[in-house]
Amino acid sequence: MPLVDVIVTDIVQETPTVKTLYLSNADGTSMGAYSPGAHIDVVGPTSITRQYSLCSRPDGTETYAVAVKREDNSRGGSVALHELKVGDTLRISEPRNLLGIAVDATKHVLVAAGIGITPMLSMARHMHVNDIDFELHYFSRSEQEAAFLPLLRDRCPERLHAHVGVARDDQAALIGAALAGAATGTHLYVCGPDGFMIKVAELAGQHLPPESVHIENFHATEQPVAGSNTAFEVELDGETFHVPADRSIAQVLIDGGGDVDTSCQEGICGTCIMTVLAGDPEHRDSVLSTSERESGEVMAVCVSRTRGERLVLDYY
Ligand code: FES
The missing domain is CATH 3.40.50.80 (Nucleotide-binding domain of ferredoxin-NADP reductase (FNR) module)
Known part of the structure; x- marks a missing residue:
C-alpha cells in the first residue's frame, strides 16, 4: 500500500501514557474524510509499522488524529512516537476499515x-x-x-x-x-x-x-512453527505458483510478479486480503471476522495457508 508523508502539527497529552498526534499532509492538501472505525498504518521514526485507529472527525478534512499509548515493553514503536515533536514527519497509509458500521443494524x-x-x-x-x-x-x-x-x-x-x-x-x-x-x-x-x-x-x-x-484486533496471533507447514500450489490469473513450507503465499506471489499489497505481514492489518475462488484456507490471521473465515471466500495471504494441495485466488 502506498505511503504518504505527513507532518505532526499538534500533540496533546491525553493521559500520563496516551498522546494524540495530529497529522497533516506535508504538501498542505486536505487529508479528506474517512469511514468511521478506520485505521492507518504509521511508520514511525524507528521504521516500525503499527496500526492506529483514526480518532479525528471522520467527516473532517484538515487533519487526522491518532492516539498512541506508550508501551515501554514493546519493540520501541510507541516510545519513538511519544518522543516526536511538532514539525516532525511520519509516513502513513491510506485509511482502511475493518470495523465498519453495519448499515443494516437496528x-x-x-x-x-x-x-x-x-x-x-x-x-x-x-x-x-x-x-x-x-x-x-x-x-x-x-x-x-x-x-x-x-x-x-x-x-x-x-x-x-x-x-x-x-x-x-x-x-x-x-x-x-x-x-x-x-x-x-x-x-x-x-x-x-x-x-x-x-x-x-x-x-x-x-x-x-x-x-x-x-x-x-491489532495484535498478531502466535503462528505455528514453520516446520509444521506443508507446501502447496496457488493459482492466480491462470498462473500456478509453488508455495514451499517456509514461505508465505504473499512472498511467493510478489516474487512471481503478482500485484499483492502487504503491510504488517502479521495478519493484523487486512492489506493483503485476497478472494478465494477454490480451495480450503487455513486461517492464521487476526483480522477476518468469524463469518468471513467460515465463508472461506477471503484470506490474509501474508500468514494464512491451506491444509489442502491447491488454492485458486483472485485480487480482493
Ligand atoms: S499484510 Fe497485514 S494482514 Fe497481511
Whole structure:
C-alpha cells in the first residue's frame, strides 16, 4: 500500500501514557474524510509499522488524529512516537476499515477497554451526529487513565456507560446486562486487550449471531512453527505458483510478479486480503471476522495457508 508523508502539527497529552498526534499532509492538501472505525498504518521514526485507529472527525478534512499509548515493553514503536515533536514527519497509509458500521443494524453496542476506545470515538461521533441508535460501554482502570472520557461525557452523556475501576470478574455481568434482551438487528463492536475482546465476543455470542459481532484486533496471533507447514500450489490469473513450507503465499506471489499489497505481514492489518475462488484456507490471521473465515471466500495471504494441495485466488 502506498505511503504518504505527513507532518505532526499538534500533540496533546491525553493521559500520563496516551498522546494524540495530529497529522497533516506535508504538501498542505486536505487529508479528506474517512469511514468511521478506520485505521492507518504509521511508520514511525524507528521504521516500525503499527496500526492506529483514526480518532479525528471522520467527516473532517484538515487533519487526522491518532492516539498512541506508550508501551515501554514493546519493540520501541510507541516510545519513538511519544518522543516526536511538532514539525516532525511520519509516513502513513491510506485509511482502511475493518470495523465498519453495519448499515443494516437496528442498534449498535460499542464496547471498549483502555486504548481500545480510539476506533469507537469516530464511530460514536458518526452515530451521534446522524442520530443512529447506539450505546458506548467504556472500561478503564481509573479516571486518570481513561483517555477522552471528559470529551465523551461532554458530547454524548446519554449514550455513554463509563465503567471505571470495575474489577475484571465484574465486567462480564455489565456486558451481559447490556446485551440481555438485545433486539434483533443489534450489532456489537469491541476493541481492547486480547483477553477482554475474547471475553466480550464469547458473551456477545450468547445473544447475537456471529456476523453481528465485530472485533478490532491489532495484535498478531502466535503462528505455528514453520516446520509444521506443508507446501502447496496457488493459482492466480491462470498462473500456478509453488508455495514451499517456509514461505508465505504473499512472498511467493510478489516474487512471481503478482500485484499483492502487504503491510504488517502479521495478519493484523487486512492489506493483503485476497478472494478465494477454490480451495480450503487455513486461517492464521487476526483480522477476518468469524463469518468471513467460515465463508472461506477471503484470506490474509501474508500468514494464512491451506491444509489442502491447491488454492485458486483472485485480487480482493
Ligand atoms: S499484510 Fe497485514 S494482514 Fe497481511
